Amino acid sequence: xxxxxxxxxxxxxxxxxxxxxxxxxxxxxxxxxxxxxxxxxxxxxxxxxxxxxxxxxxxxxxxxxxxxxxxxxxxxxxxxxxxxxxxxxxxxxxxxxxxxxxxxxxxxxxxxxxxxxxxxxxxxxxxxxxxxxxxxxxxxxxxxxxxxxxxxxxxxxxxxxxxxxxxxxxxxxxxxxxxxxxxxxxxxxxxxxxxxxxxxxxxxxxxxxxxxxxxxxxxxxxxxxxxxxxxxxxxxxxxxxxxxxxxxxxxxxxxxxxxxxxxxxxxxxxxxxxxxxxxxxxxxxxxxxxxxxxxxxxxxxxxxxxxxxxxxxxxxxxxxxxxxxx
Amino acid sequence: xxxxxxxxxxxxxxxxxxxxxxxxxxxxxxxxxxxxxxxxxxxxxxxxxxxxxxxxxxxxxxxxxxxxxxxxxxxxxxxxxxxxxxxxxxxxxxxxxxxxxxxxxxxxxxxxxxxxxxxxxxxxxxxxxxxxxxxxxxxxxxxxxxxxxxxxxxxxxxxxxxxxxxxxxxxxxxxxxxxxxxxxxxxxxxxxxxxxxxxxxxxxxxxxxxxxxxxxxxxxxxxxxxxxxxxxxxxxxxxxxxxxxxxxxxxxxxxxxxxxxxxxxxxxxxxxxxxxxxxxxxxxxxxxxxxxxxxxxxxxxxxxxxxxxxxxxxxxxxxxxxxxxxxxxxxxxxxxxxxxxxxxxxxxx
Numbered sequence: 001x002x003x004x005x006x007x008x009x010x011x012x013x014x015x016x017x018x019x020x021x022x023x024x025x026x027x028x029x030x031x032x033x034x035x036x037x038x039x040x041x042x043x044x045x046x047x048x049x050x051x052x053x054x055x056x057x058x059x060x061x062x063x064x065x066x067x068x069x070x071x072x073x074x075x076x077x078x079x080x081x082x083x084x085x086x087x088x089x090x091x092x093x094x095x096x097x098x099x100x101x102x103x104x105x106x107x108x109x110x111x112x113x114x115x116x117x118x119x120x121x122x123x124x125x126x127x128x129x130x131x132x133x134x135x136x137x138x139x140x141x142x143x144x145x146x147x148x149x150x151x152x153x154x155x156x157x158x159x160x161x162x163x164x165x166x167x168x169x170x171x172x173x174x175x176x177x178x179x180x181x182x183x184x185x186x187x188x189x190x191x192x193x194x195x196x197x198x199x200x201x202x203x204x205x206x207x208x209x210x211x212x213x214x215x216x217x218x219x220x221x222x223x224x225x226x227x228x229x230x231x232x233x234x235x236x237x238x239x240x241x242x243x244x245x246x247x248x249x250x251x252x253x254x255x256x257x258x259x260x261x262x263x264x265x266x267x268x269x270x271x272x273x274x275x276x277x278x279x280x281x282x283x284x285x286x287x288x289x290x291x292x293x294x295x296x297x298x299x300x301x302x303x304x305x306x307x308x309x310x311x312x313x314x315x316x317x318x319x320x321x322x323x324x325x326x
Numbered sequence: 327x328x329x330x331x332x333x334x335x336x337x338x339x340x341x342x343x344x345x346x347x348x349x350x351x352x353x354x355x356x357x358x359x360x361x362x363x364x365x366x367x368x369x370x371x372x373x374x375x376x377x378x379x380x381x382x383x384x385x386x387x388x389x390x391x392x393x394x395x396x397x398x399x400x401x402x403x404x405x406x407x408x409x410x411x412x413x414x415x416x417x418x419x420x421x422x423x424x425x426x427x428x429x430x431x432x433x434x435x436x437x438x439x440x441x442x443x444x445x446x447x448x449x450x451x452x453x454x455x456x457x458x459x460x461x462x463x464x465x466x467x468x469x470x471x472x473x474x475x476x477x478x479x480x481x482x483x484x485x486x487x488x489x490x491x492x493x494x495x496x497x498x499x500x501x502x503x504x505x506x507x508x509x510x511x512x513x514x515x516x517x518x519x520x521x522x523x524x525x526x527x528x529x530x531x532x533x534x535x536x537x538x539x540x541x542x543x544x545x546x547x548x549x550x551x552x553x554x555x556x557x558x559x560x561x562x563x564x565x566x567x568x569x570x571x572x573x574x575x576x577x578x579x580x581x582x583x584x585x586x587x588x589x590x591x592x593x594x595x596x597x598x599x600x601x602x603x604x605x606x607x608x609x610x611x612x613x614x615x616x617x618x619x620x621x622x623x624x625x626x627x628x629x630x631x632x633x634x635x636x637x638x639x640x641x642x643x644x645x646x647x648x649x650x651x652x653x654x655x656x657x658x659x660x661x662x663x664x665x666x667x668x669x670x671x672x673x674x675x
Binding site: 148304305315 | 469
């Protein structure tokens with residue numbers, strides 16, 4: 001994770017090192033603790049989880065969320081926020097369940113168009129200096145409208161190859177774990193391993209330096225949006241592969257969940273930080289909480305309140321741990 | 327409304343010949359939009375040219391109420407936005423009806439207002455104590471509120487009080503009384519923004535939270551009051567909408583984006599520091615007339631959503647270019663964020 005800027009003259013004492021690492025070294029620590037706690041509670045509630053099938057069922061809903069969280073992480077690393085992510089994933093499921101089956105070429109063209117639109121959004125945000133929050137919020141209604149035009153009520157059917165991905169059950173390993181690992185590796189490579197990733201983070205933390213180093217700010221922001229759009233499309237396709245149908249509202253809570261996942265994982269709103277493992281941990285935690293709430297047979301009316309309260313509680317926990325670490 | 331009055335003199339162009347006696351009002355573009363849509367409606371359905379305006383005057387006040395609260399929040403500066411207004415409206419519509427059934431319609435509306443304020447208090451606590459960014463805080467609040475709405479919806483099967491129903495539909499000389507009341511509230515807010523300590527503080531915080539803090543303004547208090555006002559107005563709108571339409575779990579859903587769009591279309595700077603109460607009216611009339619026009623022409627809900635979204639994005643892009651302040655407001659938003667982190671870093675030593 002991020003290298004700590006400890007004092008250079010002497011090796012820091014153990015307590016100081018623990019403190020620094022709690023603050024900088026592994027900001028996703030809190031998320032990990034929360035994940036373990038949620039998992040233990042789930043196991044106590046439902047011991048059947050501790051099997052390949054149990055884990056598969058438990059983690060399945062987290063797979064699209066993890067991909068979406070990686071996309072949100074890329075956008076947030078350049079200092080923006082995407083409020084259209086939930087509606088867009090819904091639209092991708094709609095496209096997957098209708099156009100992609102009936103006329104694959106048109107479906108693929110639509111998905112490509114989404115990526116192109118995201119490139120334009122990046123261009124607009126950079127060139128016109130408009131807040132990404134409002135632009136993506138406005139776009140979320142465009143996505144919603146397109147989705148309602150194509151498929152007014154949930155339905156349709158996904159193409160066979162997509163259904164096959166959703167049905168894939170390897171021996172011995174829960175398949176969601178594999179997808180989650182792939183998403184994390186993609187996010188890690190894009191944001192922390194590749195050169196483009198360091199440019200993205202530089203755009204979020206210090207634009208002036210990036211510009212003086214000779215890089216185009218516009219191209220960098222457009223790159224972030226394009227990469228995010230590709231991850232969002234993958235997320236939508238995976239969600240459709242699980243539900244085997246299209247529903248424009250199927251991912252409406254993803255907008256908050258992805259932002260919360262990134263923040264839980266140690267990310268921030270000012271940009272310059274990209275923590276793919278943290279984002280994954282955050283997303284899996286939130287996904288598990290959703291499953292746990294339904295396992296505990298909580299009234300369905302109360303589930304969204306519980307989600308909101310838990311997000312606030314974990315964010316509060318983060319504030320407390322950061323205070324203590326100081 | 328000449329919004330230049332609220333800006334300190336230093337912001338004005340120094341050279342005298344650039345100063346116009348009558349400046350283009352910030353809500354000018356939305357006014358042109360209202361006229362254009364009105365003209366289109368008259369073309370689409372000739373005869374009775376004032377009917378569409380009168381009709382929109384009965385629906386627009388609710389949107390204006392919500393937008394005024396949203397405007398105060400947005401004026402606080404970059405990052406400030408209230409996305410809980412939609413769910414608060416739905417919840418308070420049930421509160422208004424449920425309380426109104428046993429304690430009378432006036433108490434019912436009052437209870438709706440209080441419910442809105444309580445929901446906003448939840449956001450405020452999260453923003454101030456937990457240091458959660460407003461958008462997350464209000465989203466989390468709206469999740470909690472939507473649960474409350476579902477519980478209330480299960481519990482109550484009442485419908486709105488007859489006298490409240492008469493009141494929201496009452497007209498004075500052809501103009502809905504609600505519209506007149508909301509105009510009065512708009513004037514009050516406009517005066518408050520120009521002349522009271524709180525109003526000027528909201529604008530000062532929006533222009534520079536740091537400078538406002540240094541000059542002795544209690545930024546936290548101003549922030550809290552703005553969000554509380556937003557929740558209160560949403561609660562009032564929901565309480566009245568319960569009688570105008572009827573309580574439903576999706577009653578307020580469209581108000582979330584609409585209120586933001588109306589505020590932005592009306593000329594209020596999305597980056598904060600400039601509030602245009604008149605613009606809320608212009609934007610709301612524009613939106614209500616537009617959806618009337620689209621229904622008249624026979625557009626589907628999906629197509630209407632697409633147009634609304636495109637319109638919001640287009641207006642944000644155009645206003646960012648036209649106002650000429652986009653660059654500076656963006657820089658301000660950057661300093662807003664970087665200043666927080668730098669404070670943190672210095673504390674870390």
